Amino acid sequence: xxxxxxxxxxxxxxxxxxxxxxxxxxxxxxxxxxxxxxxxxxxxxxxxxxxxxxxxxxxxxxxxxxxxxxxxxxxxxxxxxxxxxxxxxxxxxxxxxxxxxxxxxxxxxxxxxxxxxxxxxxxxxxxxxxxxxxxxxxxxxxxxxxxxxxxxxxxxxxxxxxxxxxxxxxxxxxxxxxxxxxxxxxxxxxxxxxxxxxxxxxxxxxxxxxxxxxxxxxxxxxxxxxxxxxxxxxxxxxxxxxxxxxxxxxxxxxxxxxxxxxxxxxxxxxxxxxxxxxx
Numbered sequence: 001x002x003x004x005x006x007x008x009x010x011x012x013x014x015x016x017x018x019x020x021x022x023x024x025x026x027x028x029x030x031x032x033x034x035x036x037x038x039x040x041x042x043x044x045x046x047x048x049x050x051x052x053x054x055x056x057x058x059x060x061x062x063x064x065x066x067x068x069x070x071x072x073x074x075x076x077x078x079x080x081x082x083x084x085x086x087x088x089x090x091x092x093x094x095x096x097x098x099x100x101x102x103x104x105x106x107x108x109x110x111x112x113x114x115x116x117x118x119x120x121x122x123x124x125x126x127x128x129x130x131x132x133x134x135x136x137x138x139x140x141x142x143x144x145x146x147x148x149x150x151x152x153x154x155x156x157x158x159x160x161x162x163x164x165x166x167x168x169x170x171x172x173x174x175x176x177x178x179x180x181x182x183x184x185x186x187x188x189x190x191x192x193x194x195x196x197x198x199x200x201x202x203x204x205x206x207x208x209x210x211x212x213x214x215x216x217x218x219x220x221x222x223x224x225x226x227x228x229x230x231x232x233x234x235x236x237x238x239x240x241x242x243x244x245x246x247x248x249x250x251x252x253x254x255x256x257x258x259x260x261x262x263x264x265x266x267x268x269x270x271x272x273x274x275x276x277x278x279x
Contacts, residue, residue, distance in 0.1 A: 037274030157181035227253035
């Protein structure tokens with residue numbers, strides 16, 4: 001039931017992006033890039049609601065990206081998916097594990113604010129929208145019951161984007177991107193332990209469960225959520241319409257379930273390579 005609720009909520013949240021996506025008027029200098037990437041993704045998490053242990057795991061993720069490059073703006077839509085098994089830090093307990101599903105849908109919009117002429121670097125500033133799900137099923141050797149945990153949130157924040165054209169390289173670019181949410185709407189965020197939640201207790205099974213869960217979320221800011229994402233990438237076109245991108249992405253957040261207690265701390269460190277198609 002909970003897994004179905006999370007999937008349904010994520011789908012509903014993703015449709016909000018269509019209401020804010022607006023490109024510049026097209027011109028001869030604009031570019032549309034479609035990128036598919038995979039590689040190595042290392043996850044590290046500690047969830048105090050479930051266990052004091054640190055869980056780790058690695059997998060090959062899927063990253064789909066659309067990027068619009070205009071004269072004065074940059075826009076991007078990104079979809080990420082990863083499903084893997086996490087193992088606890090006490091490796092002697094090999095029968096305990098967590099099945100982790102991590103996925104997000106992201107939209108960013110930036111406008112050019114400054115050019116460092118000597119460095120040939122353009123600086124863009126804008127906003128970021130992120131619908132994010134990190135779902136975990138914990139299985140323990142001394143129990144036949146699994147315990148779920150995770151974070152389900154929609155974030156709005158600021159985004160800084162730096163772009164450098166590499167002279168001597170045809171269509172070669174370096175990109176650096178960092179974003180940080182300022183406000184977030186978080187669902188299922190009032191758990192006291194693995195079995196107790198005020199949201200669960202207040203749900204009326206005779207009414208629409210999805211609507212109830214959606215409306216029982218809370219708006220949080222930096223008092224409960226500290227998060228940032230960084231991205232450093234290098235792209236080079238091999239022909240007029242085909243290129244390669246090498247990318248490092250880093251995602252960190254620390255989220256408090258109850259007041260300033262029961263924190264979930266999460267790190268995702270990725271090294272990716274992607275195929276670029278330019279239209």
